[in-house]
Amino acid sequence: MPELPEVETTRKGLASAFVGKMITGLIVRRDGLRYPFPQDFDSIIGTKVTEIRRRAKYLLIDLDDGRVLLSHLGMSGRYSLINGQDIAGFSGQEVETGTYTSGKYADVEASKYGSRTGFSGKHDHFELQFEDGSIAIYTDPRRFGIVKLFNSEEEEIQPLLEILGPEPFEDWNAKLLARKFSRKTTSVKVAILDQRVVVGVGNIYACEALFAAKINPTTRACDLVNKSGAPSKKLESFVDEIKSVLERALAAGGSTLNDFAAVDGTLGYFPHQFNVYGREGHPCKAQNCDRLIERIQQGGRSTFLCPKCQS
Ligand SMILES: [Zn+2]
Incomplete structure (x- = not known):
């Protein structure tokens, strides 16, 4: 199960790849994980990632329209990153951007990514696409992960976040x-x-x-x-x-x-x-x-x- 160090490492990796970049596409392959995906999940298309923070084991992806995309890895979640050049170089295919696709595995074949990513399709539940052609694939075999979308001013009253105790590295003794x-x-x-x-x-x-x-x-x-x-x-x-x-x-x-x-x-x-x-x-x-x-x-x-x- 991903613990705090894994989540923090994931945060750093996602931040170094995506902060300052616009989300240009989203592919969703199921209705949700532990909870249903946000109804307006596709409304993140066209926003820019301004920062990626962590609170406990929650990744908080700040968007430039004042909203926060919360992602929790659950028991077995992980992100894989592929940069645009890798994809083009590997398969010779352009990455589709500006698209929102919802469906069960049908829309994107695993072979598009080849073995380079470990992408199997079956447990890859959604995919964020960015303006430079890079993508982040969320994989979660046990599907205990969580995705939420809320306005940043409502962060303190999010039920998942408000019960949390202190961070171990912040004034905790x-x-x-x-x-x-x-x-x-x-x-x-x-x-x-x-x-x-x-x-x-x-x-x-x-x-x-x-x-x-x-x-x-x-x-x-x-x-x-x-x-x-x-x-x-x-x-x-x-x-x-x-x-x-x-x-x-x-x-x-x-x-x-x-x-x-x-x-x-x-x-x-x-x-x-x-x-x-x-x-x-x-x-x-x-x-x-x-x-x-x-x-x-x-x-x-x-x-x-x-x-x-x-x-
Ligand atoms: Zn001993």
Whole structure:
């Protein structure tokens, strides 16, 4: 599932390709994803992208007519970019622009893009076309993604956005987390995934940060707060490790960004080096630890931990 670093990397890639450019075409191949697509989706044709922001895992694409196109990648969404020259060079075909097409896969054949993009057609649900001939294809096999369109002055009252807690890199610290945790009797692992507590700490990075901070994931959140309401040393370490694991992932994503077009046009995914996530049954990587990584279920999600390092 795309987490904050992947979304931020996607944001950077989309921004570097499309800010300042006009949307000249839109192809939609189904009615919607998790929710129906905006009824006036095609009204973005003719607008220019002025900025692409991120709030939690929502991409916010600012249009020059004062509206915002919100895009969430859901469980399996991704954007692939193809620049106009690549398409012309690959297939010898002109990109259609100024068009709005709605239909089921029929309108654009996958072969137009060839294997260069990984484009299969089946899970490519919409496509934005730009004035320079470049395109962004949105692919999402599980279709939990979200697309919304609203006026920028209504951003604060968007139900999806208004419940969100602080961004981990913006004035967020252990003191604030202690305040949120002081009465929470749920496990720290479940509590940290709550987007009202802090945004963008998904399952992978929660597991990794808990391991790095040597916290047992089943610890009650309130037990990491001192009686005075101040954060415990462990909670302080947890916050540091969350920032550090996210920063490393962001750096890894950034370093592969330059290659995206050469590889497969897919943005935001990069090889991860995890200590516990996905490593059930493998030896713990900590020095002088001879235990195997275990997996437990918490709140319907898998948690990976070392029973010794995180006892
Ligand atoms: Zn260990």
